[in-house]
């Protein structure tokens with residue numbers, strides 16, 4: 001297949017030296033209204049685990065995150081599914097309008113902030129709309145390993161539901177349920193998750209209101225049994241980000257020792273970029289993970305919805321973090 005290049009800048013292409021992967025779009029398929037899948041191929045693709053996502057780098061410096069939805073056992077390809085969001089920030093529209101079979105696409109190494117842990121009890125997967133994407137990889141792994149699970153899939157209508165065909169065997173065997181809003185088929189998660197069972201875990205992903213509802217109906221479950229990934233900032237997190245209370249702090253680069261002041265109305269990436277230090281950001285709201293950076297000194301005030309307590313001891317999402325105690329020394 002001929003590889004055609006989208007018009008990447010030299011600076012973006014140079015980043016392949018720093019770990020970006022040049023892939024070929026080997027297949028594009030319509031999955032549902034406004035949803036297309038893109039199969040990305042390259043030699044020696046890094047392995048990935050269920051729940052992983054990649055950053056897709058688009059011309060013009062746009063970076064967007066997409067979950068890998070194929071079986072992690074497949075080593076020859078990554079598959080992402082992209083919902084066209086007309087009121088979004090433009091990344092999904094660009095992909096739908098410009099990315100075709102044969103194009104070259106720059107992507108990051110896979111990262112996983114939503115890992116699947118297979119324990120002794122049954123697993124509950126709950127997906128809302130395009131939140132099905134990371135769940136598909138988890139389901140594939142559970143089917144392959146014969147793990148006990150049930151998938152709850154909430155969609156607005158069947159025409160907007162991706163992956164209904166591949167899920168057909170699970171629907172027919174009773175291992176999956178689809179709730180279709182415009183047919184009046186609605187879930188009752190309050191009942192479904194009324195009682196946490198021994199060894200049971202819940203994994204959920206979907207739009208903001210769906211996430212808030214799942215957080216509410218699972219709040220009595222042990223914290224380490226509830227796992228989720230957001231595609232947008234959560235309401236709890238937004239409440240934390242009362243920028244009017246921000247204070248200035250200092251940030252230092254470990255490699256050069258240079259120290260910069262981040263004013264109350266600035267973010268760390270803004271200050272670094274102004275001083276010629278390139279850092280990747282995407283959502284700039286603390287939920288995508290693109291800006292994750294190791295720190296080696298100071299005490300960050302974490303404001304993201306990605307890192308768990310263990311990761312927060314070493315990493316910080318610099319797009320939204322402040323410092324409780326400075327200087328915050330970044331391993332850059």
Ligand code: FES
Nearest residue numbers: 282284289291319
């Ligand atoms: S840019 Fe998305 S978490 Fe920082």
